[in-house]
């Protein structure tokens with residue numbers, strides 16, 4: 001089985017920075033690429049802040065933080081993955097974006113390098129098919145926030161070979177995560193169940209069953225969820241939630257996955273949740289205020 005000794009990450013958003021965080025703390029050199037230099041700088045600042053939080057809770061030492069931060073390099077050029085063993089794509093949840101990323105990436109890789117997508121929903125088999133190495137392509141789906149959540153969902157495409165699967169299982173263990181293996185169906189396991197629940201919560205708001213606070217309080221105190229579904233939608237990103245619903249709706253051809261028109265409207269307004277400062281809550285206020 002090939003051992004993964006270095007990691008490349010494409011996309012420096014909330015997932016990319018989390019994957020860089022846990023990989024660097026586990027001792028792996030990390031190269032992170034994004035199309036935007038400000039996104040890379042923001043990611044480094046977020047990683048430093050989240051590690052500071054871990055120091056405050058005595059989970060890591062300041063020396064571990066300093067060593068980990070030194071292992072992370074950033075660039076806007078895919079050529080920086082020339083010697084990398086394993087590249088994980090964590091760019092925006094749009095199939096055409098991911099296809100373009102993988103097509104542009106392959107010529108820069110060494111022949112034996114393995115590839116993964118952190119996609120929340122898109123077919124691993126279809127993404128693998130645009131690369132020059134579908135047998136060394138896999139789904140490695142981290143959960144948000146990556147430094148805290150224990151699970152990595154591993155998804156095999158139709159062509160994924162056994163050494164790649166075993167190398168990724170071993171990597172997940174090295175990062176301190178547990179794995180659950182899913183077959184390559186739309187949205188896999190976690191989001192097949194979780195995101196329709198969020199969509200249903202948006203329907204409950206749309207139909208006036210409850211207001212934002214009532215819906216979130218009901219699910220937090222009534223079902224012991226750590227966050228209410230609308231708060232969680234803001235945390236994930238409403239654009240990502242909508243993309244997952246569209247993949248389920250298109251992929252399974254069942255009207256029960258119809259994205260709620262209110263979710264569509266929020267995304268069209270650019271109210272994407274915490275990452276844009278406004279979604280079902282307005283984060284410019286403390287505590288965040290409901291937007292309906």
Ligand SMILES: CC(=O)CC(=O)SCCNC(=O)CCNC(=O)[C@H](O)C(C)(C)COP(=O)(O)OP(=O)(O)OC[C@H]1O[C@@H](n2cnc3c(N)ncnc32)[C@H](O)[C@@H]1OP(=O)(O)O
Pocket residue numbers: 050051053054057119120142143144145146147148149190191194226227232236240
């Ligand atoms: C869409 C997809 O494709 C798949 C997905 O990811 S779906 C989303 C899955 N994630 C969830 O469902 C998250 C649900 N929410 C939660 O579990 C919790 O609200 C939460 C863990 C995010 C925060 O918990 P909290 O108790 O409100 O916050 P807080 O007390 O500040 O933090 C709890 C712990 O998390 C740590 N933490 C929180 N956010 C962190 C971050 N971004 N980075 C590092 N550590 C973090 C804190 O240091 C703390 O650690 P300890 O308890 O070990 O000391």
Ligand SMILES: NC(=O)C1=CN([C@@H]2O[C@H](COP(=O)(O)OP(=O)(O)OC[C@H]3O[C@@H](n4cnc5c(N)ncnc54)[C@H](OP(=O)(O)O)[C@@H]3O)[C@@H](O)[C@H]2O)C=CC1
Pocket residue numbers: 010011012013014015016033034035036039089090091092093094097101118119120121141142143144235236237240275
């Ligand atoms: N949010 C979540 O809870 C989870 C998300 N995921 C998945 O992880 C992936 C990333 O999500 P998330 O981090 O939340 O999204 P974000 O929007 O936070 O980050 C995506 C990043 O990718 C960048 N990007 C876009 N196009 C390219 C490109 N061509 N090359 C390099 N970088 C690019 C974006 O730049 P710019 O902003 O300039 O467009 C942005 O910095 C998605 O596939 C998502 O479904 C998986 C698990 C949980």
